[in-house]
Amino acid sequence: MKGQTRLSWTDVRDEIRTRILHRTYAPGDKLPRDEDIAAELGCARTTVHRAMQDLSQIGLVERIRKGGTHVRTDPVTRATFDIPITRREVEQRGSKYDYQLISHALEDTPLSVMARFGIQQPARVLHVKALHLADNRPYMFEDRWIHTGSTPDILDVDLNMQSANEWLVRHKPYSRVDVRFYAMNAEGESAVYLSTSPGSALLVIERTTWIGQDPITSVQAVAAPGYQLTALN
Amino acid sequence: MKGQTRLSWTDVRDEIRTRILHRTYAPGDKLPRDEDIAAELGCARTTVHRAMQDLSQIGLVERIRKGGTHVRTDPVTRATFDIPITRREVEQRGSKYDYQLISHALEDTPLSVMARFGIQQPARVLHVKALHLADNRPYMFEDRWIHTGSTPDILDVDLNMQSANEWLVRHKPYSRVDVRFYAMNAEGESAVYLSTSPGSALLVIERTTWIGQDPITSVQAVAAPGYQLTALN
DNA sequence: AAGTGGTCTAGACCACCTT
DNA sequence: AGGTGGTCTAGACCACTTG
Numbered sequence: 001m002k003g004q005t006r007l008s009w010t011d012v013r014d015e016i017r018t019r020i021l022h023r024t025y026a027p028g029d030k031l032p033r034d035e036d037i038a039a040e041l042g043c044a045r046t047t048v049h050r051a052m053q054d055l056s057q058i059g060l061v062e063r064i065r066k067g068g069t070h071v072r073t074d075p076v077t078r079a080t081f082d083i084p085i086t087r088r089e090v091e092q093r094g095s096k097y098d099y100q101l102i103s104h105a106l107e108d109t110p111l112s113v114m115a116r117f118g119i120q121q122p123a124r125v126l127h128v129k130a131l132h133l134a135d136n137r138p139y140m141f142e143d144r145w146i147h148t149g150s151t152p153d154i155l156d157v158d159l160n161m162q163s164a165n166e167w168l169v170r171h172k173p174y175s176r177v178d179v180r181f182y183a184m185n186a187e188g189e190s191a192v193y194l195s196t197s198p199g200s201a202l203l204v205i206e207r208t209t210w211i212g213q214d215p216i217t218s219v220q221a222v223a224a225p226g227y228q229l230t231a232l233n
Numbered sequence: 234m235k236g237q238t239r240l241s242w243t244d245v246r247d248e249i250r251t252r253i254l255h256r257t258y259a260p261g262d263k264l265p266r267d268e269d270i271a272a273e274l275g276c277a278r279t280t281v282h283r284a285m286q287d288l289s290q291i292g293l294v295e296r297i298r299k300g301g302t303h304v305r306t307d308p309v310t311r312a313t314f315d316i317p318i319t320r321r322e323v324e325q326r327g328s329k330y331d332y333q334l335i336s337h338a339l340e341d342t343p344l345s346v347m348a349r350f351g352i353q354q355p356a357r358v359l360h361v362k363a364l365h366l367a368d369n370r371p372y373m374f375e376d377r378w379i380h381t382g383s384t385p386d387i388l389d390v391d392l393n394m395q396s397a398n399e400w401l402v403r404h405k406p407y408s409r410v411d412v413r414f415y416a417m418n419a420e421g422e423s424a425v426y427l428s429t430s431p432g433s434a435l436l437v438i439e440r441t442t443w444i445g446q447d448p449i450t451s452v453q454a455v456a457a458p459g460y461q462l463t464a465l466n
Numbered sequence: 467a468a469g470t471g472g473t474c475t476a477g478a479c480c481a482c483c484t485t
Numbered sequence: 486a487g488g489t490g491g492t493c494t495a496g497a498c499c500a501c502t503t504g
Binding site: 467468469470471472473474475476477478479480481482483484485 | 486489490491493494496497499502503
Binding site: 017020021027059073074075076077078079080081082083084085088169170173175176177178179180181182183184185199200201202203204207211223226227228229230231 | 250253254260292306307308309310311312313314315316317318321402403406408410411412413414415416417418432433434435436437440444456458459460461462463464466
């Protein structure tokens, strides 16, 4: 006799995915009820549910109570990115990490930053510019605004010793984050500090974080030329 | 008496997250065993497990069998992006969508595309260039290579009527995808078709897909100036 | 109103890793 | 070797949404 073992939810997931790839279940089709699939494959409904949870998160199927499970007609490509502390990112590439504080000053939020924070009135913020280096070469230029209302402690930190990036990540958990990517031409400071010519195309990672309703920080992280963001998996 | 209702896994998740935010469980700390948390909060262990599954996926905690659950010391920012069919993306912005085929030709894969596909020998591919428009203005320029070995059907498609993007998404499911973002200076064709001046910084979304081991397509989607990618949530 | 997915429970066993 | 998370089951009830 052969070693018939119990079905795991990954088995079920793979089976369903295969059927979708092979068009047994075509785009737009309604899949059988969880319970029927469970009966067919010989496992508990919970196990099918776990499999479907995965497929649903990937974006392969769409599940609606009472409506049933459908294969998505317009499958989206869903990509997930990890954005670690810059120091860690550099070290994981096997490079030597260095950091330089360029400037820091107490200022009022400009309109652009007020918009990012979603606030109506200007607020007192610490404006920090800094450069991250990998193997002594510019890696990322960061232009950051830190809300002194929500994060007064930042004023006591010696930013020559420790990047604001690192201090914040270690000391200020956030409850909400907005992340966006776009391209920018190097100009002025970004060109100088990244040692590139004005006009170079640079990738920008803009991140804004809040704790509850209160803004913490907003940063434009401008990567050196050639930088690529790669999705997990 | 008040309506004491049963704890849901989201309640548990929120409770744990709050404790992490409040440093009840500080970065690096080991959390109690699932079973103990369940006992404390008064729910089944499975419910705690479901909550932890979520926190683990977000990247807030790290779980290791026998090792227990730990608060991550270097929380990463994890961002997820949906990359829909371009037509859908345009229409969801409330704009009118148009599409122009620029050129298509059978060619051999250049080295760069062989690298993306992960193949050693050149392959016969359909090289397609096309432009997507939103409200009659250039929106995205796409430079695509389609492997005719895995996808011979593409040769029968009238690419004037239907973008390769759309046809592929509808007819060729993939099992693996590589996604990366980077910045590029407009030059030559990309500048001309996107109606911008050479040198403009443009965001590029590069996507390569496979079915099993076989490459399907690789595309450089070059967005018009000002384009932003925004994370879900 | 009814059907379908979503969740919760209690118990059992398994798999993996640290000690 | 033992402890912890991971999974499976069976059954029950809930919540949402469509017809």
